Structure formats: structure tokens, C-alpha cells
Amino acid sequence: MESVDRKPSAETEALVREVLERVADKWTLLVIEELGGEAGPRDVRFTRLLERVGGISQKMLTKTLRQLERDGLVTRKVFPVVPPRVEYRLTPLGESLGAAVCGVWEWVERHKDEVRRHRGTYDAARS
Amino acid sequence: MESVDRKPSAETEALVREVLERVADKWTLLVIEELGGEAGPRDVRFTRLLERVGGISQKMLTKTLRQLERDGLVTRKVFPVVPPRVEYRLTPLGESLGAAVCGVWEWVERHKDEVRRHRGTYDAARS
């Protein structure tokens, strides 16, 4: 029992949880995924994100992007033209997070069938 | 139906998102982290989880554990004694998810200061 009572400092713990919750909301991962692509980060227009992240509303996309910007994970470039043109891009920091998140994404893709199978037997066992 | 650019099949996309949303809720990752530790999976009692995952309510812990059980990520062992004793443990599948999640956890610990700094300047710039 060399034990496991190694909690990091309460402050670290809090921040870790905070960032984790930020990342683990309904849309953030999907937006990061969309900005990151496999070919590295790219500039993506607001409207394109709206199309590609299926089901997201304008409001939530804006909000998600603001949070990512605040945390230094994306940059926002505004072109002074009409109609307006705004492009978003992952920063190196955001890119590195995308890489870390990628592990979870891959896990899901690799194990989704197994998960579904478990759900089936679990549900069957109590109907 | 016309193809969706470079996305994987719509069906796969939907499944991935479904499992992702399950995993990316407020408590799941924290509970998995707590069950996983670095020394591999362990049996943990309900009450201990309640203490270690700070801030979680009894209700949400129960719910989270049921979902994890349903997805085949944890096992639940009930000891027929009074007072009741229930232990939870990651399955190999749950363990593998824990490993993937670990990457995100490490990213947060490594970059938390940078994130905090960004937030500071962002907030300062509009106050």
C-alpha cells in the first residue's frame, strides 16, 4: 500500500478539474477536432465550423470559441471586409491539447462496438 | 445522400459522439481516474470514492457508476454483509480508457500555468 494518497495540491487539483470540465463539455472536443484535422491546424471560417460541427447552434459555437480563445487555445482573426470574414485557428497550445484528446477519441473509435455490446447485455439482463 | 466531405461515415460519427458524450460528462473522468490510480486498477468502496472524488454527491456517484457498469468499464461486487459493502473496480476495458484519459490529465498538469496566464491577459484586456 505504498499508497495512493498522493493527491496533488488542492490548487492543482482544482485547476486540473476546471480545465478538464472545460474540455469535457458538449462541443469543445468536436470543435477542436474540427480545427485540428489530421493535416494539422488550419484556418477555418465561422460558418464552416457551423456546418461541420453538426447540430451546434450559432450561440454555442460562439461561446465555445470564446472560451477556447480565452484559454489561449485558438486565435481569432477578423478581416475588415464586407461581408465579415473571421477565421479561427488552433494555437500550438491548442494543437498539443488536440493531440492529447486524440487518444481518447481513438479509444472511442476502437472500442465503441464493445461498449455497445456491453450495453446490450446489461439492458437485457434487467428487462 | 451526398457525402459529407472528409468525415467518417455518419453512422460512425454518431456512435463516436454518443460514447464521447457519455465519457465527457462532469464526473466520469474523475471517477475513472480515481479507480485507476497509477498502480493499476483497484477495488474501491463506494464511500471511499465519495470522499476522494471531492464534491460529487451520492446520487451522481451512483449514477456515474451505473453508467460505467453498463458500458462494461467497471465491475460491481456486493458483499452480503451488514453493513453493506460494495466494491468497484475497473475492467480491462475501463483500464484502457483510463490510460487514454491520462494523456489529457497530463496535458492539463503540464500546461495549467500557461492556460491561467492566457486567461489573465484575456480578462484584463476587456475589463
Place this chain on the structure above:
DNA sequence: CCGGATCCTCGACGATACTG
């Protein structure tokens, strides 16, 4: 000790309308 049942709050989120 574990966890189900209930009640209640509150914020996430969507829909819509409006502006530069």
C-alpha cells in the same frame, strides 16, 4: 453503508430576432 425516491434549483442550450 449503500442507494433509491422526491423535490427543487439553476444554468446549459436552442430558437428567434436584430445589427454592423
Place this chain on the structure above:
DNA sequence: CAGTATCGTCGAGGATCCGG
């Protein structure tokens, strides 16, 4: 096109009580 503002809904989640 890219937001902001406003309103309404809905369910996540906390608090509490109870029962095995």
C-alpha cells in the same frame, strides 16, 4: 457573415429523507 440580445425550455445535478 458573424455576431449580440432575449426568451423559454429542459434536464443535470444537489439536498434530503427513507428503507434494506
